[in-house]
Ligand SMILES: NC(=O)c1ccc[n+]([C@@H]2O[C@H](COP(=O)([O-])OP(=O)(O)OC[C@H]3O[C@@H](n4cnc5c(N)ncnc54)[C@H](O)[C@@H]3O)[C@@H](O)[C@H]2O)c1
Ligand SMILES: CC(C)[C@H](C(=O)O)[C@@H](O)C(=O)O
């Protein structure tokens with residue numbers, strides 16, 4: 001198995017080092033894995049003048065899976081937009097056809113007090129957010145900035161979804177719901193936006209093929225509120241690119257920290273890119289403070305979804321549970337009475353618990 005490793009920017013290299021150490025435990029035991037490193041984002045710009053350099057593109061296309069840290073940083077925010085790190089991330093998602101972004105918000109019982117919500121509201125939480133990743137206002141044309149007929153400057157983007165795009169993500173979401181509690185909530189803004197009214201219509205049509213799944217619909221503003229009020233009402237949520245981006249960050253805080261939220265981005269052939277849902281955290285970069293668990297749990301998702309190695313996935317997840325049960329916490333999930341550890345010490349503990 002060939003794995004493209006893209007550490008990226010900011011805390012990316014720090015959290016990636018820890019995830020690779022955990023995978024190395026499996027490799028030392030004989031699991032066939034080859035890691036090939038390449039730059040993405042600001043690192044790609046620094047090395048090759050482009051956030052998704054051809055060098056990286058070739059390695060990622062040839063790999064069986066891609067493991068990514070995070071991209072972005074204030075030093076790149078003044079570059080021309082096509083050269084910014086975030087564009088590298090969008091480009092790799094589009095290039096590899098990674099349309100299905102799975103973001104599981106699962107509360108480890110040990111972290112019930114780390115959430116900013118009351119423990120009883122979040123205890124037992126297990127939501128799967130299915131976010132469409134290669135369409136919507138992120139990619140719609142036309143887009144840009146211009147001077148309008150009144151001589152006024154304006155910015156514009158286009159929200160668009162084709163029927164095929166909505167159908168394929170709906171099938172992924174219904175398929176996942178069938179393996180879980182068989183409840184799917186489709187999130188839209190059909191009361192205002194035609195694109196999402198269309199989305200809802202297609203989801204209702206696809207639902208005919210999944211009669212066992214209980215389908216509901218919710219406007220995105222209400223969904224944002226319900227996630228805080230009573231998150232356990234949700235099993236699987238499916239939504240478009242922009243709403244999914246926002247709702248998944250919101251859901252991460254139910255689990256204690258954005259540093260806990262793993263993700264998988266899959267294409268039609270289940271080739272996947274695995275990355276934490278958080279960013280490059282420039283405020284704590286280079287300080288060995290970041291929580292590496294979202295990246296380590298993303299590596300577990302890679303074992304599950306691309307390599308069909310459920311045993312390896314469960315092994316990594318159980319190691320994380322053990323470390324949390326033993327009281328080890330990075331700063332973002334720290335509570336009094338626990339043992340505060342650095343990013344690398346958290347890696348040490350997970351490796352030891354494997
Ligand atoms: N997938 C990605 O690569 C990705 C995702 C989101 C943002 N970004 C980029 O990252 C940069 C910073 O964006 P932002 O500040 O809005 O979001 P962010 O997720 O980087 O950080 C938000 C807050 O969460 C904290 N945080 C994030 N990950 C953490 C971790 N693992 N452990 C402990 N604390 C953590 C940060 O310190 C910060 O206070 C921007 O350039 C943005 O475009 C990249
Ligand atoms: C950095 C940015 C392009 C990205 C997104 O909006 O998809 C990030 O926020 C994420 O959630 O992965």
Ligand SMILES: [Mg+2]
Pocket residue numbers: 245246249277
């Ligand atoms: Mg985001």
